[in-house]
Amino acid sequence: MRYSRAARRDKRRRDATDWALFLLGGGLILWGVVAGAQAMPYNWQWYRVPQFFYRVIDGELIWGPFIRGLLVTLQITLWGGLLAMAIGVTTALLRLSRSFIGHAIATVYLEAVRNTPLLVQMYLFYFVLSPILGIDRFWTGVLALAFFEASFISEIIRGGILSVPRGQWEAASALGLKPGPVYARVVLPQAVPLMLPPLTSSLVNLIKSSAIVSTIAIFDLTNEGRNAIADTFMTFEIWLSIAAIYLVMTLSLSGLSAWLERRARRAERRPA
Template sequence: MSKDDITKIEVGDGAAIPSPDDKGLVSAWWVALIGTVGMLIALPVLKPDPYLTILKFVPDGIVVTFEVTILAIVFAIIIGLLTGLGRLSSNRFINMIASLYVEVVRGIPLLVQLFYIYFALGRIVRVPDIVAAVIAMAFCYGAYMGEVFRAGISSIDHGQTEASLSLGFDKKQTMAYVVLPQAWRTILPPVGNEFIALLKDTSLVSILAVADILRRGREYAAESFNYFETYTIIALIYLLITLLLSKLISAMEYRLSHYERR
């Protein structure tokens, strides 16, 4: 059996990316999108109190959610790149440290890491809740990004490295100018999927008093006791954001695949 005959199974915490080749998933994506938008329009129109009130209450939480997500993913990519390079390093000590970081972080639930880093930082220096949340999310997702970078870099034919070295480039230049630019096309789609997974996991930072979407929803529900209505709107908002981002990643993957075929 050749490598091409082996089906690669990918399971993650991100969204199901609607590939054009998967007609069922594409159809499901459209049904979910239309249903979500329809409910977000119909509920406030049919019952302004409390649905319209909730929609007016949570927008600032959406902004905070994206702030945490974008900052955390940027730092996670930096940590992931260093970790991925460390995992591929011929230096046994650096390789061991990077591998240990990946194993430890991936073996501890994110919620436990959030609490640990938040309170550990608090014993050293007092930082804003949102800063602690970003550090914790970046530290956790950096381990997953490390494996993404490791796999992406490993996928580049070793002949590319040999050719670069033969032309006079040193190892750092080869990695920066030859390997990473090619690996990035492979890395970009899973990074996008991790972005969606991280966005959903930011709901956990509400426990640290960060005023994200879920936190704002909890505040409203505690005041009004409209728990069912509040969490219905919160769920629909998360679903809408996830659906739009998954479509964006699908389009990105499609363009990358067509670019590689040229």
């Protein structure tokens, strides 16, 4: 009991020290930002920012360009994420297969995509593949982002599958399970909790990378911000607001992933 009380006392002391350091660091950063903003010869106009989110005209709520751009960004992220997961799973399975051709195709795709800039790929999709496939700007941006992010997702999935001990595969095969049920009932339940954190990082990166679709004239959140700056010259207010919106999206996704990971680990520890 004495040891338990001492341990709790040490934990409270460490927590208090951590909070003190956090508040001190946060206060210094906030002071630096405020002091720098006051020292700048810039006319801050934060009161004009809300109109880019919404306006009320004659009792009617009208959404501003930031909300319209945010919806486009969310659509790009949703479709890009779904396609990236599908392409990533397919590529990972090809890399794990015994087919020489499949393994070679997957390897060439990974090396080509992961070692060239996303901006160059976006232009190739827009100027080369888009006229061939007959798709519009929106789907061109979605495909470019999906193929780029899938190259990282595939390696995450492959690493998660390979992390399952070989004995689990052999035991499942000894029970007479076919490859499909082996993946669904034995391998993936053990691999998914390991995949969730890096997969979340890839999806967060997809949200941030979606800003590059503004280069092909898609009116996403970033492009709407650039248009607002061109109209108002409120450079800092607009970009800080845009950054805050992206931060809310990425932190929300990270929080959801942490919750899913905790649930998966609790289910894994639960006795059968």
